[in-house]
Amino acid sequence: MASVPVQQPSLSTRDLTIRFGGHVAVNAVTADFYPGTLTVIVGPNGAGKTTYFNLVSGQLPATSGSVLLKGVDVTRAGAARRTRLGIGRAFQLTNLFPNLTVMENVRLAVQSRAGLGMNMFSVWFGHKELIERAGHYLERVAMAGKREALVGSLSHGDQRKLEVAILLALEPDILMFDEPTAGMSVDEVPVVLDLIQAVKRDANKTVLLVEHKMDVVRQLADRIIVLHNGTLVADGMPGEVMQSKIVQEAYLGTPESEHA
Numbered sequence: 365m366a367s368v369p370v371q372q373p374s375l376s377t378r379d380l381t382i383r384f385g386g387h388v389a390v391n392a393v394t395a396d397f398y399p400g401t402l403t404v405i406v407g408p409n410g411a412g413k414t415t416y417f418n419l420v421s422g423q424l425p426a427t428s429g430s431v432l433l434k435g436v437d438v439t440r441a442g443a444a445r446r447t448r449l450g451i452g453r454a455f456q457l458t459n460l461f462p463n464l465t466v467m468e469n470v471r472l473a474v475q476s477r478a479g480l481g482m483n484m485f486s487v488w489f490g491h492k493e494l495i496e497r498a499g500h501y502l503e504r505v506a507m508a509g510k511r512e513a514l515v516g517s518l519s520h521g522d523q524r525k526l527e528v529a530i531l532l533a534l535e536p537d538i539l540m541f542d543e544p545t546a547g548m549s550v551d552e553v554p555v556v557l558d559l560i561q562a563v564k565r566d567a568n569k570t571v572l573l574v575e576h577k578m579d580v581v582r583q584l585a586d587r588i589i590v591l592h593n594g595t596l597v598a599d600g601m602p603g604e605v606m607q608s609k610i611v612q613e614a615y616l617g618t619p620e621s622e623h624a
């Protein structure tokens with residue numbers, strides 16, 4: 365009988381926990397994430413979603429438990445090492461250079477991915493291929509027309525789209541988005557959602573998304589994890605998780621319209 369190959373998780377957390385004083389913000393969360401799957405993490409305000417993201421991407425040190433990236437224990441590794449190992453996160457605008465142009469921001473990401481370092485004046489400057497690659501990512505977020513604009517002058521929605529372009533340019537294996545459409549205008553939202561759809565069709569990419577808007581959750585999720593008071597209370601296919609009693613009580617008990 366032919367054996368079915370067992371897929372290795374690209375990312376795992378084991379009993380991952382962080383305490384702030386007496387408050388346990390993330391409480392013994394164990395989960396595996398696989399390539400080709402988009403997992404949405406939902407939960408009420410203060411449930412621990414962003415803190416869990418910070419523990420995974422290395423912005424916060426765990427109090428206990430572990431984070432494994434492709435089987436490598438990175439619990440004590442900083443964010444930079446985790447990035448080198450393939451984690452990429454869209455950082456709510458904190459990784460943009462406001463005094464540089466849109467093109468320069470994406471070029472730096474392409475340059476970084478190409479292993480050339482972040483020096484604006486290094487040999488790649490003017491390098492046609494890198495500029496073309498940066499242009500490609502700008503086209504994917506429908507921002508090719510704004511390549512010479514200073515980032516600080518962009519609308520909030522454009523800055524969020526640029527952030528997605530930069531994330532894509534870094535070509536991570538694991539992509540983490542924290543409410544990617546928050547603050548976007550109605551016509552900007554589909555650009556980003558279509559892009560995330562396209563990323564999730566790539567069987568090699570693992571996508572994690574924190575999201576409040578239930579229409580976005582329905583549209584994108586292959587799997588839903590529910591956090592409540594820092595604890596994982598449900599994990600499964602969208603249909604079953606949405607129907608489960610614990611979710612109805614813990615999350616959907618809050619009217620959806622409040623989060624829409």
Ligand SMILES: Nc1ncnc2c1ncn2[C@@H]1O[C@H](COP(=O)(O)OP(=O)(O)OP(=O)(O)O)[C@@H](O)[C@H]1O
Binds near residue numbers: 410416
């Ligand atoms: N640096 C910190 N110091 C102390 N408490 C913190 C810190 N960061 C988060 N917390 C607390 O941990 C809990 C979880 O916060 P977190 O921001 O992760 O929730 P969330 O699910 O992302 O919420 P929201 O949906 O509102 O963004 C909250 O009670 C928050 O006040």
